[in-house]
Amino acid sequence: MVGLISERLKVSLSETLTRFYPLAGRLRDNFLVDCNDDGVDFVEARVINNFHLSNFLDRPTLKVIDHLAPPEPTDYYKTPLLLVQVSFFPCNGVVLTVKMSHKIADGFSVGIFMKGWSDIALGSPPDAIVPDFNAASSRFPPRDDIPIISFTFKNITQKKPTRVEVITALVWKCAVAASRSRFGESPRPYALVGGVNMRSRLVPPMPKYSFGNIVGMLWAMLDNDDHDYESQATNLANLVCQLRKGSQESNDDTKIKEIASLRQVKGDDMEMYAHSSWCRFPMYETDFGWGKPTWVSPTDEDGPVGIALVDARDGEGVEIWVNLFEEDMALFEVDQELLAYASPNPSALLNN
Secondary structure, three states: OHHHHHHHHHHHHHHHHOOOHHHHOEEEOOOEEEOOOOOOEEEEEEOOOOOOHHHHHHOOOHHHHHHOOOOOOOOOOOOOOEEEEEEEOHHHOEEEEEEEOOOOOOHHHHHHHHHHHHHHHOOOOOOOOOOEOOHHHHHOOOOOOOOOOOOOEOOOOOOOOOHHHHHHHHHHHHHHHHHHHHHOOOOOOEEEEEEEEOOOOEOOOOOOOEOOOOEEEEEEEEOOOOOOHHHHHHOHHHHHHHHHHHHHOOOOHHHHHHHHHHHHHHHHHOEEEEEEEOOOOHHHHOOOOOOOOOOOOOOOOOOOOEEEEEEOOOOOOEEEEEEOOHHHHHHHOOOHHHHOOOOOOOOOOOOO
């Protein structure tokens, strides 16, 4: 079984790279990808000591996940742009971990690649998913040659908040509350910063399989100089509005310059939270021939303070990974408002 799985993955990966050919190249001068077909890294690992996949999934931790991921590169200019590790557990359990250079791809691009790879592994036509490498470069030309001033967005101001917006706002609210307890009465500025998938937000929208870093910058802030700071920090509806506004302004050049200036002024006093969302990415649609994933998760144990979201396998729930300072986490994980909606450290097998 191990040999069959390994062979299917390697053969289908080679075929997939003929479509996603930049991934087999190397970075040159931090400005371009040399499509020289140097290839990617494919690592096989065996899990020993009779540690079964069900043992890991019952209470998954990032410390264990880290062992299931390819090692971090030491030279980003010589390392492959794609790293793959397949780990074989006793009794035919399999974990597939993929790391792709953020220099050339965002999270949605990773999802496109994984779906394309699994389709080829199942024998689907190689052109089932055809990545578009030109859409981003034509829509976002080099700024030195053709400066980008503005874009038109679809009108989303009248829509109800999405579940991701509400969940993010709730988690951020509870994280801020925990942090404020640490700082006492002194009000501090808080910011939530992350990437926003711009493919469907632009008018006209980008092609479905546009490949690259097609993201704007989400910025939501609780400014301690605002007269309604307390209301902003404690009212969930206000935080949802902050997130929506930040999303709408995520590719506004003027706003981004204002943010850069504000970060200089606030300096080290500002508490920053990174934000990442894999929601509505096709991660659970991959099937290499032995079924769809039981569980999908991030792998960055040493990531920044912040919040990462991914859809649960059942399509109903949203899993959230939260990385906080130890003092803040002690208060965050017992927050009663949070616990009214979420279960801490659930088994990954609950929704399967």
